[in-house]
Amino acid sequence: MAADIQTIATRLKQIRKTLEYSIEDVCKTIDLPIERLTQIELAQTRPTGDEVLILASLYECDFRSLIDDSVPPPGELTDILFRRYGNTFSAVDRRSIQEFLHICQIESSLEGLLGIKKTPFPAPRVGNFYKGDGQATAKKLRSHLSHKENEVPHDIYADFRSIGVHILRQRLVNSDISGLYIQDPLAGHCVLINYNEDIYRQRFSVCHEVAHSIFDSSERVMLTYETHSSKYNKAELIEIRANSFASNYLMPVHLLQRIGTLDESNIAPWAQKFRVSVSALLKALKDAKLINQGTASKLRTIRVPTSAKIDPEAPENLTDSQRARRLSLLERGLSDYFVNLCFEAHYKELISTGRLIEALRISQSDLPEIAVLFGRTVNHGF
Template identity: 55%
Template sequence: MAHKCLEKPGRFILILASLYNCDFRLILDHQLPAPAEKTEILFRRFGNNFSTEDRRTIQEFLYQCQNEEWMQNSLNKERFKFQHSPTGKLHKEHGENAAIALRNLLRYTANEVNLNVYDDFRKIGIHIFRWKLTNPEISGLYIRDKTAGHCALINYNEDTYRQRFSTAHEVAHAIFDSASEFTVTFNYNSKKYSQSDLQEIRANAFASNYLMPKSILKQLKISDKDSIIHWSNQLNVSTPALAKALKDARLVSEEQAKIIRSTRISKSEKIDPEAPNYLTDKQKQRRLDLLERGLSDYYVTLCFEAHDKALISTGRLAEILRVDILELDEICSIFGRTISHDI
């Protein structure tokens, strides 16, 4: 007697995809590139920096990027095209000019910043996922995937404000360095970049100028510790990042920059833009728990929308969220959704 799964080949394929933690389309179409092809090279080059758990995380990250790309295309999600060709030899200027160009494309005024930078970068087609890595020395990594395109993974172990900077940094690699196919960024506590690391200097310049435009920095009035904390929280940036931006713009002295750098902000004051204050404490903690597992509000909402449009079944919905049916019910509750449990 044939197994019941064989009577419904669609279900059988989903079971195989879940077992091997891959997109079901890889089973149907052998010409699609598997995430392992890209990560194999990455792990050979940076093998000592990735634990077994981190390697699996990166595989799952690419799997979700491919899912997100497919859903965005299937749902006809509008994305802006952003291409920037650097001119001149100064890499800092490359980064600054690209930040200005992207802000102009997204139509921000001189005094406007979007605290949810993840949303900004998704608008230009970059897949952004935050995931907890076991290696605290890695800030993030960028991978150009044949199926998904530009993919950026940010270490959720980092400080909330630092994650925003790391995201912008990896986006700069997507803009300037995609020919290299992947980059791994180490945090400053583990590695001091030399002047020869021009790609990193350019990426930092982009991140700094995108998150803290000079037009806004020139208006800041910083006179004491309270004002330092106020503006750091207003811009959602760390005090060391704020100090460097102000110093690079020649708006503060080295002594003033030293005071700004040394000012500490309580973790409880820092708001994650993907777990905003309007949520209850319980809802916020649930969102943060999901973010730690690589499930952003954007991705989860996209999954539900694909299910609502009958593009995917309930079983497939659970699969691409990497949960079982019971956990799926919990996520539905978190996001105020109800779904029918079709086969």
């Protein structure tokens, strides 16, 4: 249903303020007279169709959310997130997070067009045993996804996407942010991981945020910092549960029990097998009472070399230049999964070439290179 002129004006003004754009910033960026945008935001005139499309592109939202009463207003949940966590977010990070949410919405739409089915994970019954609930639910999810008893889950991004979680990794200015979760009314479960983090730390963070999607979706928005407070209030207990889930999904106790004696020569290889940091492995072993504090302190300075760490979305068969290009897309929030969805929808003539370029956030001149990088062709006639 088309929105009235006042609703359009209110939505445009609210999303601009949420993303910390001044009227001058917007008008300079899109080459629109200040007087014109001012009149639009004061509901003195209705924007043209082209103006709506241009503003929607700048504000990283579906144009329908600006003009259709039946579609939730843009930035509704990001505004809640930004207000809840105060001054955590710079203007750049606000816009990155809004972009992340828009990509999740596009991804959800493409999955629908392509008929991609998910295997939703039923919400667990939980009580006040936070660590135990995290551990038990991790075990149930591993079983739900048919992981073998002795299997270490390597491509956890594919795991969690298969149960309906949208996952993007994007570089944020605030390095204290580890990740965030948003329950979006259009896309559903949306998880953003800060690409500033170490690759193996990102694996733990995505498990942590997925735990929030499983246990805490009623909160609608949640933010995780790299470090937590030591207060055992309810919020902290929720974080402890999420950490327990993440640790037990990546490093089940029954697999940790097979490690045996640890020393300086084998701790890094064991961490590499689990694809976690040495510190995460030591904490999991200590929590499982398989090592003591002395052993943990002795080994905690050892590291898995950065060059040896494996990212499932940057295959080892790529050339150095291809790998660098792939990683540059990842840190902008464009996962392999999302890029391939876009190309597949275009190949099946479900979206146009123009829409493909728009979804990938690239220029037309970049399209051939990206297509080759992902082993795709472009139907320029569509």
